Amino acid sequence: MPVYEGGLQAKEQRFAIVVSRYNALITEQLLTGALSVLHRHGVSDDAIDIYRVPGSWEIPLVAARCARSKRYDAVICLGAVLQGETSHAHHISASVCHALTQLMLETEVPMALGILTEATFEQALERAGGKAGNKGAEAALSALEMTNLLHRSGGKK
Numbered sequence: 001m002p003v004y005e006g007g008l009q010a011k012e013q014r015f016a017i018v019v020s021r022y023n024a025l026i027t028e029q030l031l032t033g034a035l036s037v038l039h040r041h042g043v044s045d046d047a048i049d050i051y052r053v054p055g056s057w058e059i060p061l062v063a064a065r066c067a068r069s070k071r072y073d074a075v076i077c078l079g080a081v082l083q084g085e086t087s088h089a090h091h092i093s094a095s096v097c098h099a100l101t102q103l104m105l106e107t108e109v110p111m112a113l114g115i116l117t118e119a120t121f122e123q124a125l126e127r128a129g130g131k132a133g134n135k136g137a138e139a140a141l142s143a144l145e146m147t148n149l150l151h152r153s154g155g156k157k
Contacts, residue, residue, distance in 0.1 A: 006149030010043040013073040013147050015140075016066035017048060020079035022055035026121070029128040030078040030114050030136030037140035056081050056115055057092055060099035067109035073150075074110040074143035078136050080128070083119045093117040110146035114139030 015038060019031050031050070038048060049072075051062045056079030063075045077100060081093045096115060104111040114136045118124040126132040 004149055004153040006145035006147070006152065008041050008141065008144045009148055010038065010041045010047075010144060012047075013043065013144075014047045014071060015043060015049075015074055015076060015143060016051060016063070016072040017076045017078065018051045018053060018059050018062045018066065020054070020056045020059060020115075021052050023080035023082065023121075023124070026080040026116065026124045026128045027078055029125075030080070030116075030134065030139075033129060033134030033137035034076050034078060034114065034140040037137045037144070041144055055079070056096050059115070060096055060103060063100060063111060064103050064107075067103060067107040067111070072109065073147040074112060076112040076136075076139050076143050077115055078139065079115040080124050081115065081117050082121060082124060083117075089117070108150070110143055110150070112139040112143035112146070 017034055020027050053059055053062050059077050059079055063077055066072050066075045081089045083089045100111045116124045116127050116135060127135045
């Protein structure tokens with residue numbers, strides 16, 4: 001019985017990173033973590049394109065363009081939606097996650113989710129390189145593993 005599992009190799013793979021400028025103190029740390037992982041696994045700068053968008057709400061549109069372009073093996077989505085005094089953050093994060101899920105299923109291009117949905121700025125900082133790790137780095141690892149899994153299972157290249 002065949003068992004397929006993705007590895008962390010980056011042979012001739014291309015990645016798009018879509019990163020929100022909103023909450024830049026957090027998202028820039030997520031981006032640094034993602035780039036560090038990709039570089040550590042052999043991805044060169046010319047195999048990575050970075051798209052900066054105003055906020056997390058705009059991530060799915062640019063991620064869709066990237067996925068449909070067939071130029072990328074995976075799209076890494078980075079943002080930070082922080083809870084305020086209203087339910088606005090919940091609606092934004094739920095809609096963005098739903099859109100990215102639909103997009104991933106439609107295009108069969110992995111969408112690595114590095115969008116934080118924390119209650120406070122301090123909690124988000126902890127998940128963007130603090131004690132709780134770096135969720136941008138984790139998203140990049142997920143993107144590497146998923147692209148390798150799809151390649152190995154006959155889905156791509």
